Amino acid sequence: MIELINVTKFYKTSNAKKYVLKNVNQVIPSHINVGILGRNGAGKSTLLRMLGGIDFPNSGAIVSDKTFSWPMGLAGGFQGSMTGRQNVKFVCRIYGKSDIEIEQAIESVKEFAEIGDYFDMPIKIYSSGMKSRLSFGLSLFFDFDYLIIDETLSVGDKNFQVKSKAALRKKMENCNVLLVSHSMPILKEICQAGIVVHAGQMYYFEDIDDAIKTYDKINKQ
Amino acid sequence: MTKRSSFTIFKSVIIALFLREVQTRFGSQKLGYFWAIFDAMFMVLVFAGLKSAIATNSMPGLDFPVFLATGFLAFFMWKNIVSKSMAAFSANMALFSYKQVKPIDTIITRFLIEVLVSLMATIVFLGIGLYFDFDINVKNFNMVILAVTWFAIFGFAIGLLTAVIGTFYETFNKIVNVIMTPLLFISALMYTVDSLPPILREIILYNPLVHFIEMIHGNYFNTLNTEYVSYEYMFYWTFIPLYLGLYFYIRAEKKVISSR
Numbered sequence: 451m452i453e454l455i456n457v458t459k460f461y462k463t464s465n466a467k468k469y470v471l472k473n474v475n476q477v478i479p480s481h482i483n484v485g486i487l488g489r490n491g492a493g494k495s496t497l498l499r500m501l502g503g504i505d506f507p508n509s510g511a512i513v514s515d516k517t518f519s520w521p522m523g524l525a526g527g528f529q530g531s532m533t534g535r536q537n538v539k540f541v542c543r544i545y546g547k548s549d550i551e552i553e554q555a556i557e558s559v560k561e562f563a564e565i566g567d568y569f570d571m572p573i574k575i576y577s578s579g580m581k582s583r584l585s586f587g588l589s590l591f592f593d594f595d596y597l598i599i600d601e602t603l604s605v606g607d608k609n610f611q612v613k614s615k616a617a618l619r620k621k622m623e624n625c626n627v628l629l630v631s632h633s634m635p636i637l638k639e640i641c642q643a644g645i646v647v648h649a650g651q652m653y654y655f656e657d658i659d660d661a662i663k664t665y666d667k668i669n670k671q
Numbered sequence: 672m673t674k675r676s677s678f679t680i681f682k683s684v685i686i687a688l689f690l691r692e693v694q695t696r697f698g699s700q701k702l703g704y705f706w707a708i709f710d711a712m713f714m715v716l717v718f719a720g721l722k723s724a725i726a727t728n729s730m731p732g733l734d735f736p737v738f739l740a741t742g743f744l745a746f747f748m749w750k751n752i753v754s755k756s757m758a759a760f761s762a763n764m765a766l767f768s769y770k771q772v773k774p775i776d777t778i779i780t781r782f783l784i785e786v787l788v789s790l791m792a793t794i795v796f797l798g799i800g801l802y803f804d805f806d807i808n809v810k811n812f813n814m815v816i817l818a819v820t821w822f823a824i825f826g827f828a829i830g831l832l833t834a835v836i837g838t839f840y841e842t843f844n845k846i847v848n849v850i851m852t853p854l855l856f857i858s859a860l861m862y863t864v865d866s867l868p869p870i871l872r873e874i875i876l877y878n879p880l881v882h883f884i885e886m887i888h889g890n891y892f893n894t895l896n897t898e899y900v901s902y903e904y905m906f907y908w909t910f911i912p913l914y915l916g917l918y919f920y921i922r923a924e925k926k927v928i929s930s931r
Contacts, residue, residue: 503770505929517674520769527768531695543687544771546675 452478452501454652457510459496470496471507472650478643480516483622485641485658486630487665492647494630495523495600501628502598516595522585523600530574534565534584537573541588555591562587562617564610579610586614590621597627615639634662680771688763688772688780696784708792711743718861730863732894734805740796741891742860742884745819748789749826749880750851755781756830757837757844760927767928774927775920778834782827814890822883825909831916838927859884864899872899879908 454476460467470493478484488494499505500512502521520527528537538559542552560569563583568576576584589597597618618627618640631637637644637658644661646653648668655661675683697703719736730738759777766772800807809815829847837844858880864872875881882905889897 499929502768504768506925518770527765529691529763529765532691536691536694540687540691540766541769543690544680544684544769546679546683 451480452512452514452516454478455511455513457500457507457512459493459500459505459507469650470647471652474510474652476652476654478645478654481626482643483627483629483641485637485644485661486628486647487632487637487644487661488647489668492649494647495521497645497647497652498523498598498600498628498630501596517593518596519589519592519594519598521598521600522582522589527585528573528581531572533572534559534563534569534576537584538588542591545592555588558591559584559587562590562613579607583610583614586617590617594625597621597625599627600630601632637662681773681776684771684773684776685780685783688766688776689783692780692784704791707788708795710747711740711792711796714743714855714860715739722861730894733892734807737800737805737807738888738892739861740800741887742858744789744793744796745822745884745887746855746858746860746880747792748785748819749822749883750854751788752782752785752823752826753830753833754848754851755785756827757833757847759830760834760838774834774924775831778827778831782823782830785826786823808893809891810893811890815887818883818886818890821905821909822887824913825879825883825905828909828913828916831920832912835916835919835923835927838923854878854880857881859888863888863895865895876901876904879905 454471454474457471457474459470460472461470462468486494486497496505498521500507501514502518504521529540532540535556538556539552542555547555563569563580563586565576565580565583568580573581573584586599622640627640629637629641641658642656644655644658646655646661646664646668653661653664655664715736718739722735756778759781760774763772763774763777766777767774797807833844833847837847857875857878859875864875864881864885867875876899882900882902886897886900886905889895889900
């Protein structure tokens, strides 16, 4: 269960506060995959980052006893000057993995990501597709209660999309996902429940179809 | 996933950051080992050369290059701790997307690395000193170690404070950088406080670095003493920045993480 208690989050612009969430109280039940919808700039990614523990509400609290992955997004979360291999090692180490486990992680990520020689080159020369391959492949190696995914499923070529969806499906036997996406088919396929973020509020729907309908309505406004 | 204690997490993060920094600093083609001793070596050579060209030995009873080396090694340790800490947040921004990595971990890691690098450089210098038959005997080893450790902590305090303030006011970093260069000449590195005219002596003693360097020199060389060192003044300069640095850091930690 994830509980948002009176959560307010805003960004200061030069003349006003831009609210992402304003006094939001919401409970997101456990063991359910949640799709998050909203227009660009509505605050979907901010919400994910707050759930992932790397951004913080200005007031209120987000309470959960679950473990969350790092937000997997196009922005990376990788240090550009390090190679793919070094980044994999780094993440394994901060999660306290042993040397043997690190070797295993390197093998499995290398195999999954299929980025060939780029694995030993600095991340800064990667394309965004390659970055998300690496990030996604790496996340599969850890056991989280929730995977936090920001748009990454729709990148990559057809082959990779098929492959990552299959991998995600297998992973989802043991964990749930919080997924931001603009692709309705993917949301319908993976998520049961939905959240729409709009104008400083978030609305929770037990059925993803209702969330999509609401989102469509907002878009027509 | 099993929950780990915060100390276990802290330890794994420090190890991970440490290995990453060492790899980037001392990786192939980086000449990291060379740069580790270059700064101090260069200064010693320049000033020892200058001195022998223009003056007779004004410090009887000690080898002037050793005098220079002790001061410059300590000075560059301090300077590198400060400037590396200052840049630690921005250099590791991308890694804050893992919630285990706290900004202060990056400063602690860089502090440890700088101390180790200085230790390495010191060993190289000692080796050179032995080889060329310089007088490298220490008067009071324990006090020298205390002085250097204290100096390092002073560097950590200033580095942390600068890093936190610099996150919100970039100009602050620039100001500190500008101060760094003249410090080289007003920190009693090529001369002793005792050798200065009284009026200059009084002014220069406002510089906290002078006290640290004098404490090191005074305890290293038989012919020098620590009569101008004020431990109280050194304490204030360590404690106040450390306290303020930690205080501001705790208040600003979340802002630093989410500012990426």
